[in-house]
Amino acid sequence: MNRIMHCAVSGLFAAFAVTSFAQSDAPNDAQIAGIVVAANTVDINAGNLAEKVSKNNEIKKFAKQMVTDHTGVNKQATALVKKLKVTPEESDISKSLKSDGEATIGKLKTLKGKEFDKAYIDNEVSYHQSVIDALDKTLIPNAKNAELKDTLVKVRPAFVAHLDHAKQIQASMK
Secondary structure, eight states: OOTTGGGTTOOOOOHHHHHGGGGSOOOOHHHHHHHHHHHHHHHHHHHHHHHHHOOOHHHHHHHHHHHHHHHHHHHHHHHHHHHTTOOOOOOHHHHHHHHHHHHHHHHHHTOOHHHHHHHHHHHHHHHHHHHHHHIIIIIHHHOOSHHHHHHHHHHHHHHHHHHHHHHHHHHHTO
């Protein structure tokens, strides 16, 4: 499985939206697919903004990696759901991700320089930890299709790698 596929559900940007997984009804496979697409799109948008706004080379490099990974992931996710004959379905979670992602982008757009960099990377750290928690507590346990569940299990290490990378950048900014 290639590196992009290992990020197949990456991109859940707003930590409070991800924690809502545990509070809402369990998503079905079609809703999980919708969450994947929404989450990737949110992180692509944030990465694009960080690439444009940040002057910090590490932030720009990280943001570019997020855009590259998640653009490819959306293509891979689309292929997987077609293969599985699952149509991504909107849910309260995917709607919340979109709304919260837009709010986060709006907030980030008001910041500049080191203030922007800190807010962006702090959010990336908290969101990646939340994604790992959501995978473990909600997405993996609720995926009914074996191939979808297997993909979710296989992508978990990518979240850990993204979290570690974001934490390294965060530590270097102190």
